[in-house]
Amino acid sequence: xxxxxxxxxxxxxxxxxxxxxxxxxxxxxxxxxxxxxxxxxxxxxxxxxxxxxxxxxxxxxxxxxxxxxxxxxxxxxxxxxxxxxxxxxxxxxxxxxxxxxxxxxxxxxxxxxxxxxxxxxxxxxxxxxxxxxxxxxxxxxxxxxxxxxxxxxxxxxxxxxxxxxxxxxxxxxxxxxxxxxxxxxxxxxxxxxxxxxxxxxxxxxxxxxxxxxxxxxxxxxxxxxxxxxxxxxxxxxxxxxxxxxxxxxxxxxxxxxxxxxxxxxxxxxxxxxxxxxxxxxxxxxxxxxxxxxxxxxxxxxxxxxxxxxxxxxxxxxxxxxxxxxxxxxxxxxxxxxxxxxxxx
Numbered sequence: 001x002x003x004x005x006x007x008x009x010x011x012x013x014x015x016x017x018x019x020x021x022x023x024x025x026x027x028x029x030x031x032x033x034x035x036x037x038x039x040x041x042x043x044x045x046x047x048x049x050x051x052x053x054x055x056x057x058x059x060x061x062x063x064x065x066x067x068x069x070x071x072x073x074x075x076x077x078x079x080x081x082x083x084x085x086x087x088x089x090x091x092x093x094x095x096x097x098x099x100x101x102x103x104x105x106x107x108x109x110x111x112x113x114x115x116x117x118x119x120x121x122x123x124x125x126x127x128x129x130x131x132x133x134x135x136x137x138x139x140x141x142x143x144x145x146x147x148x149x150x151x152x153x154x155x156x157x158x159x160x161x162x163x164x165x166x167x168x169x170x171x172x173x174x175x176x177x178x179x180x181x182x183x184x185x186x187x188x189x190x191x192x193x194x195x196x197x198x199x200x201x202x203x204x205x206x207x208x209x210x211x212x213x214x215x216x217x218x219x220x221x222x223x224x225x226x227x228x229x230x231x232x233x234x235x236x237x238x239x240x241x242x243x244x245x246x247x248x249x250x251x252x253x254x255x256x257x258x259x260x261x262x263x264x265x266x267x268x269x270x271x272x273x274x275x276x277x278x279x280x281x282x283x284x285x286x287x288x289x290x291x292x293x294x295x296x297x298x299x300x301x302x303x304x305x306x307x308x309x310x311x312x313x314x315x316x317x318x319x320x321x322x323x324x325x326x327x328x329x330x331x332x333x334x335x336x337x338x339x340x341x342x343x344x
Contacts, residue, residue: 118142119176126225129200129218130191135229136184138171144180145339148230149332151185151241153207153298155192155199159315159324160241166329178343183233188226191218208294210301226298231306237266239335240298240312241328256327257288259312261300266309269338273331282330311335 118141125132151160164186187193191201199205204219212224230238244255256277263270270289277287293299299310313331315324336342 126229128188128190128222128225129202129220130189130194130222133185133188133190133222133225136168137181138177138184139181140177140179140341142179144178144341145237146181146183146233146235147237147239147335147339147341148183148233148235149185149239149241150188150226150298152187152189152193153240154205154242155187155189155194156196157198157241157243158321159243159328160313161186161193162321162325163241163328163332166325167332176343177341180339180341182341183229183235185226188222207298208296210296210298211305223298227301227306230302230308235308236339237335238298238302238308238310239332240310242312242314243324244314244316255288255314255316255318256285257290257314258331259290259293259299259314260309261291261293261303262309264309266311269335270311272338273334276334277331280330280334282333283327284330285327287331 120139122137122139123134124137125134127133149164151157151164164184168184189200189206192198200218200222202218204217206219206222209217209219209223211227212222213220214224215221216224244257258270258273260266260270274287274289277283278285293303293310293312299312302308302310313328315327317324333342
């Protein structure tokens with residue numbers, strides 16, 4: 001393991017240069033979206049009672065992974081072209097070898113669209129091993145980056161869940177995205193979130209099952225549906241929310257950190273985040289950067305097969321949950337600001 005300037009690389013570092021920081025506007029739409037879908041806290045539902053007829057079953061939890069199985073981030077961002085995107089779809093089906101496309105009737109159901117002055121919010125479901133999983137789509141009235149934020153791959157990791165709820169609450173109180181789009185899943189592992197369990201009902205780790213199998217185990221079905229949805233939506237960046245597990249010796253190996261398998265395309269974002277994190281009032285902790293995501297993780301699979309960058313966010317379980325939620329939310333806000341998406 002090599003540490004350089006507060007950056008820890010258990011694997012090879014892909015050099016990146018430059019630092020850029022900006023923090024604009026995107027948090028307002030998600031809360032409205034969760035309310036619209038009937039997900040999240042009752043406060044969201046109460047905020048828009050006429051839009052909650054659709055029961056969606058979003059269960060939030062976050063995910064963090066340990067040093068021995070680092071969930072990692074793999075980047076490659078906003079400069080994607082339409083030509084590259086069409087290439088990716090074709091190549092992916094060949095690379096996965098298990099055709100992650102599902103029958104039409106299983107792919108997306110229960111759509112619910114809400115429009116504000118410029119911003120629209122849509123909820124739809126994708127399959128999972130424990131029933132339909134809700135995805136919230138918040139779209140501003142202005143073209144911009146597309147972010148896909150998912151939490152709860154490991155159901156007992158709760159800070160990501162809390163960050164998503166907090167973000168949703170903020171967005172439901174009148175804020176709107178200034179540009180771009182966000183896709184949001186509060187709990188990928190619904191069963192684990194409901195039962196305080198890291199794994200699925202079958203005791204499988206979803207974050208080792210990507211790209212998944214449509215007719216496989218619960219973990220494989222869940223992974224396949226999420227992988228397919230990301231492939232179809234072609235986001236510029238995926239944020240994968242986790243929490244670091246403690247080892248038997250009581251040391252939390254990852255602590256506050258982000259994981260990246262590559263810095264390609266997001267050098268400024270990653271290096272700026274690492275440099276600014278401790279002084280940034282919305283984060284307030286020093287972040288380390290790790291590499292080498294494990295085989296079968298969403299980070300490695302989406303990065304290598306779809307060529308979409310993934311950033312895995314880790315918070316230390318040694319700190320109170322409220323503090324972990326604050327850090328995760330602060331990192332999300334930093335990313336939104338960097339891409340000029342967050343309205344104030």
